[in-house]
Amino acid sequence: MNSEFILSWIDYLVMIIYFAFVLGIGWALKRYMKDASAFLEAGRSMPAWVAGLAFISTNLGALEVMGMTGSGMKYGMLTTHFYWVGAIPAMVFLAIFMMPFYYGSKARSVPEYLKLRYDEKTRGLNAILFAVMTILASGISMYALAILMEKVLGWNFHLSLILSAAIVLAYTYLGGLSSAIYNEVLQFFIIVVGLLPIVILSLKDVGGWHGLQQSLAPIVSHMPQHYAPDTWTTTWKYTGTAKANPLGVEWYGIFAGLGFVLSFGYWCTNFLIVQRAMSAKSTTAARNTPLIGAIPKMFIPFLIIVPGIVALVLANTPGKGFALPLNEAGQPIYDYTIIMLLKQYLPAGVLGLGVTALLASFMSGMAGNVSAFNTVWTYDIYQSYIRPTTKDKVSDDNHYLFVGRMATIFGVVVSIAAAYLASLFGNIMDFLQTIFSMVNAPLFAVIFLGMFWKRATGHAAFTGLLAGFFIALMHHGLTFPEGANTLVKGGWIAHLHAYPVEMAQNFWTAIFACSTSAIVTVVLSLLTKQKKSDDELKGLVYVLTPKLNEEAVPWYTRSTTLAIIVLLLVSILTILFW
Amino acid sequence: MGIDIKIPIGLMFTIFGLLLTAYGFFTRFDAALYKPSMGININLWSGLGMLILGVIMLALAYISRSQKP
Numbered sequence: 001m002n003s004e005f006i007l008s009w010i011d012y013l014v015m016i017i018y019f020a021f022v023l024g025i026g027w028a029l030k031r032y033m034k035d036a037s038a039f040l041e042a043g044r045s046m047p048a049w050v051a052g053l054a055f056i057s058t059n060l061g062a063l064e065v066m067g068m069t070g071s072g073m074k075y076g077m078l079t080t081h082f083y084w085v086g087a088i089p090a091m092v093f094l095a096i097f098m099m100p101f102y103y104g105s106k107a108r109s110v111p112e113y114l115k116l117r118y119d120e121k122t123r124g125l126n127a128i129l130f131a132v133m134t135i136l137a138s139g140i141s142m143y144a145l146a147i148l149m150e151k152v153l154g155w156n157f158h159l160s161l162i163l164s165a166a167i168v169l170a171y172t173y174l175g176g177l178s179s180a181i182y183n184e185v186l187q188f189f190i191i192v193v194g195l196l197p198i199v200i201l202s203l204k205d206v207g208g209w210h211g212l213q214q215s216l217a218p219i220v221s222h223m224p225q226h227y228a229p230d231t232w233t234t235t236w237k238y239t240g241t242a243k244a245n246p247l248g249v250e251w252y253g254i255f256a257g258l259g260f261v262l263s264f265g266y267w268c269t270n271f272l273i274v275q276r277a278m279s280a281k282s283t284t285a286a287r288n289t290p291l292i293g294a295i296p297k298m299f300i301p302f303l304i305i306v307p308g309i310v311a312l313v314l315a316n317t318p319g320k321g322f323a324l325p326l327n328e329a330g331q332p333i334y335d336y337t338i339i340m341l342l343k344q345y346l347p348a349g350v351l352g353l354g355v356t357a358l359l360a361s362f363m364s365g366m367a368g369n370v371s372a373f374n375t376v377w378t379y380d381i382y383q384s385y386i387r388p389t390t391k392d393k394v395s396d397d398n399h400y401l402f403v404g405r406m407a408t409i410f411g412v413v414v415s416i417a418a419a420y421l422a423s424l425f426g427n428i429m430d431f432l433q434t435i436f437s438m439v440n441a442p443l444f445a446v447i448f449l450g451m452f453w454k455r456a457t458g459h460a461a462f463t464g465l466l467a468g469f470f471i472a473l474m475h476h477g478l479t480f481p482e483g484a485n486t487l488v489k490g491g492w493i494a495h496l497h498a499y500p501v502e503m504a505q506n507f508w509t510a511i512f513a514c515s516t517s518a519i520v521t522v523v524l525s526l527l528t529k530q531k532k533s534d535d536e537l538k539g540l541v542y543v544l545t546p547k548l549n550e551e552a553v554p555w556y557t558r559s560t561t562l563a564i565i566v567l568l569l570v571s572i573l574t575i576l577f578w
Numbered sequence: 579m580g581i582d583i584k585i586p587i588g589l590m591f592t593i594f595g596l597l598l599t600a601y602g603f604f605t606r607f608d609a610a611l612y613k614p615s616m617g618i619n620i621n622l623w624s625g626l627g628m629l630i631l632g633v634i635m636l637a638l639a640y641i642s643r644s645q646k647p
Contacts, residue, residue, distance in 0.1 A: 013597070014598075021589075028586075186583070205616060
């Protein structure tokens with residue numbers, strides 16, 4: 001089915017107005033960029049609500065929106081596990097237990113925390129891996145954006161690539177991290193407003209939630225796997241066995257893999273995310289950032305997953321004329337679900353808004369990557385290994401601001417190169433996602449131990465990171481998902497074990513990596529000598545940090561109160577859609 | 579840092595709101611245009627919604643500005 005849109009003048013007008021605001025924000029911030037700290041850390045001045053919305057917006061990239069709507073069609077409400085169990089608990093944990101150390105240590109990045117807590121080599125390893133992966137990730141989203149513009153808007157691939165790179169470069173070069181954060185907030189609103197018409201119209205079309213449940217029942221029970229009629233509209237009900245639900249994972253796999261290892265690895269250690277909270281104006285604001293982000297986060301499934309579920313009904317109702325485009329192998333391309341829904345329901349006008357929302361989320365994803373990259377590059381690589389600080393603070397400030405700006409240009413240029421690389425190797429996206437999960441899961445074990453166990457040593461942490469990564473690699477090489485046809489999916493050493501689905505394999509890779517890393521770090525810490533004195537570890541480890549005093553903060557804005565509200569809300573949602 | 583983000587958000591959605599409300603109003607008899615949205619004038623409704631969002635944002639920005647000396 002043809003996925004190209006016919007946009008009218010009003011749609012283009014909406015798009016132009018949006019990008020005028022995006023660039024305008026960068027321009028307005030230009031005069032505040034006086035030193036490296038303003039450019040790379042947003043001067044630690046963000047109100048909690050701005051940092052909080054940016055916090056989830058960074059994660060709400062277009063690949064996420066497109067992927068999750070597709071997953072809604074493929075797995076139904078089970079996709080909410082990526083949110084309710086797979087994100088919220090980790091966000092609450094980050095806020096309450098980890099943010100005081102990240103923020104209070106005065107570290108400017110996650111690698112710098114590792115340097116303060118452990119040693120130089122642990123920081124170096126993390127900084128370099130992070131810098132490389134972030135740029136590749138940015139390149140991949142750039143590639144995906146250009147492909148989308150080519151297929152959906154009919155624009156030239158190269159032109160789309162250069163144009164989007166130029167916009168991202170312009171506003172991050174002008175306003176640095178502040179510009180990226182403010183635009184993420186703007187993007188959050190445009191995504192909600194741009195996709196809301198789809199939710200309303202698609203639900204109305206199938207007769208509301210109740211109508212959706214009824215129309216799904218015959219479709220689901222006639223699938224070859226004979227699922228129960230309400231599988232697509234429930235979350236935990238059919239997770240007793242892996243075969244009873246389309247996700248192919250049982251409840252403890254979801255709980256341990258998604259709810260613990262993958263989500264904690266992602267939300268609590270990924271600098272791209274944590275940087276948003278670090279930009280907050282006070283410790284309380286930094287702690288509240290993930291909590292404020294958690295509230296919209298738990299309702300995002302209704303915005304992007306529910307329309308995906310409706311798409312399954314549409315695709316099975318011949319009169320609707322709805323079908324996903326097919327790939328070369330004749331398989332439907334699930335990532336295009338949201339595109340086809342926009343096309344199905346939206347007239348000129350709101351259509352422009354929907355398309356702008358998608359473009360916006362692509363670009364802010366890239367801007368987020370670039371702004372995290374230039375911080376790590378400037379502070380953790382350039383300032384640490386290439387040109388350390390001198391006595392002259394003023395010239396240092398100017399110098400590192402200049403380096404940060406150059407890193408922005410460099411980051412965008414390398415992203416473009418990575419985008420072309422992605423266009424040559426179709427599998428690179430799968431490959432990178434696999435590598436990300438291998439790097440993040442051990443990192444969580446090491447940071448967690450660092451924060452809560454003062455005995456953990458630098459040598460142990462470094463070895464723990466490498467060991468975790470190695471085990472993840474081995475696990476991936478020895479197992480494979482059933483029906484895998486490329487070595488990127490696993491099994492490149494031997495076929496020891498087959499998982500029913502790729503997701504199960506990912507979960508277990510992360511679980512093995514995280515536990516290996518934890519065990520190695522604990523054992524080696526006991527065998528090696530702690531070189532850091534208690535004094536050096538003050539503010540970095542739980543037992544050596546003075547308790548946060550929240551007495552002065554009114555009870556209703558305390559982090560613990562907010563955390564309880566967040567957990568209560570997510571429990572209610574879980575029970576409602578059990 | 580410098581700017582109050584509520585102002586650009588408020589301005590942008592006010593402009594979008596006015597634009598789509600007007601577009602929705604002038605195209606209200608165009609049945610072909612609203613066929614995909616099942617006859618609902620979604621531009622008009624979205625436009626009004628955005629107008630409200632924009633005005634609320636601007637009002638909040640005005641309040642927080644007047645609170646600070």
